Amino acid sequence: MPELPEVETTVRGLARVLDGARIARVAVNRPDLRRPFPPDLVQALTGARVTGLDRRAKYGLIHTDRDSTMIFHLGMSGRWRIEPEQIEKHDHLVLETDAGHVLALNDARRFGSVDLVQTAALDIWPAFAAMGPEPLGDGLTAKHLAKAFAGRSAPIKQLLLDQAIVAGLGNIYVCEALFRAGIRPDKAAGQVSRPALGRLVPAIRTVLAESIAAGGSTIRDYAQPSGELGYFATAWQVYGREGESCGCGQSVRRFVQGGRSTFWCAKCQK
Ligand SMILES: [Zn+2]
Numbered sequence: 001m002p003e004l005p006e007v008e009t010t011v012r013g014l015a016r017v018l019d020g021a022r023i024a025r026v027a028v029n030r031p032d033l034r035r036p037f038p039p040d041l042v043q044a045l046t047g048a049r050v051t052g053l054d055r056r057a058k059y060g061l062i063h064t065d066r067d068s069t070m071i072f073h074l075g076m077s078g079r080w081r082i083e084p085e086q087i088e089k090h091d092h093l094v095l096e097t098d099a100g101h102v103l104a105l106n107d108a109r110r111f112g113s114v115d116l117v118q119t120a121a122l123d124i125w126p127a128f129a130a131m132g133p134e135p136l137g138d139g140l141t142a143k144h145l146a147k148a149f150a151g152r153s154a155p156i157k158q159l160l161l162d163q164a165i166v167a168g169l170g171n172i173y174v175c176e177a178l179f180r181a182g183i184r185p186d187k188a189a190g191q192v193s194r195p196a197l198g199r200l201v202p203a204i205r206t207v208l209a210e211s212i213a214a215g216g217s218t219i220r221d222y223a224q225p226s227g228e229l230g231y232f233a234t235a236w237q238v239y240g241r242e243g244e245s246c247g248c249g250q251s252v253r254r255f256v257q258g259g260r261s262t263f264w265c266a267k268c269q270k
Pocket of ligand 1: 246247248250265266267268269
């Protein structure tokens with residue numbers, strides 16, 4: 001499943017081809033993904049110039065000079081294919097720029113989505129209005145976390161996965177960031193010390209930044225005919241390493257928390 005770093009890498013890869021380009025042709029090859037494509041999508045994008053691309057949490061944003069923004073979510077299996085050799089069965093949305101670049105949104109399982117929103121109204125788009133600060137932005141601070149966690153007895157890991165507290169953090173990144181910050185994943189959020197929260201914020205940023213850097217190779221590949229954006233592997237310190245040595249002499253442990261696996265080290269995390 002594409003996480004925030006994959007979406008960031010995808011947006012950067014798309015920007016190389018799309019930023020400043022005029023969209024000459026738009027093809028919608030089926031009526032829906034997770035929900036129907038916007039009925040006015042083809043009309044809104046055809047002939048529009050792309051004025052910039054952004055990411056918010058796990059959503060990619062393509063802004064146009066018509067004051068509207070196309071928002072995509074990759075769901076479980078979505079990916080953009082740049083300059084595909086041929087259009088395939090699961091290429092549900094295809095854009096062609098006036099320079100002849102072709103971009104296909106491929107989503108075999110169709111848990112992804114495409115929306116069209118007035119650019120001026122992005123902040124009040126329902127999914128965005130309810131979101132907490134971006135983990136890589138200035139809004140994520142130890143102070144913000146201390147306020148959000150105050151008096152909360154829920155485990156810190158659960159609250160870090162709450163999009164209203166921090167936007168776009170997935171299970172892997174929360175496990176890794178808590179390990180680096182030396183915080184037990186099952187610790188009551190309200191009991192985590194301010195110095196520990198001070199370690200957690202840079203730990204979150206570092207884990208995400210390293211993963212985005214690892215995705216740089218997929219950007220470099222974009223110009224190849226087979227170029228696909230969206231997925232890459234990173235070497236994790238605890239995630240997926242149950243029973244392996246942590247490096248401190250203890251083994252990495254796993255338990256299920258809120259239906260998801262948590263990996264951690266009982267010696268390094270207090
Ligand atoms: Zn350890």
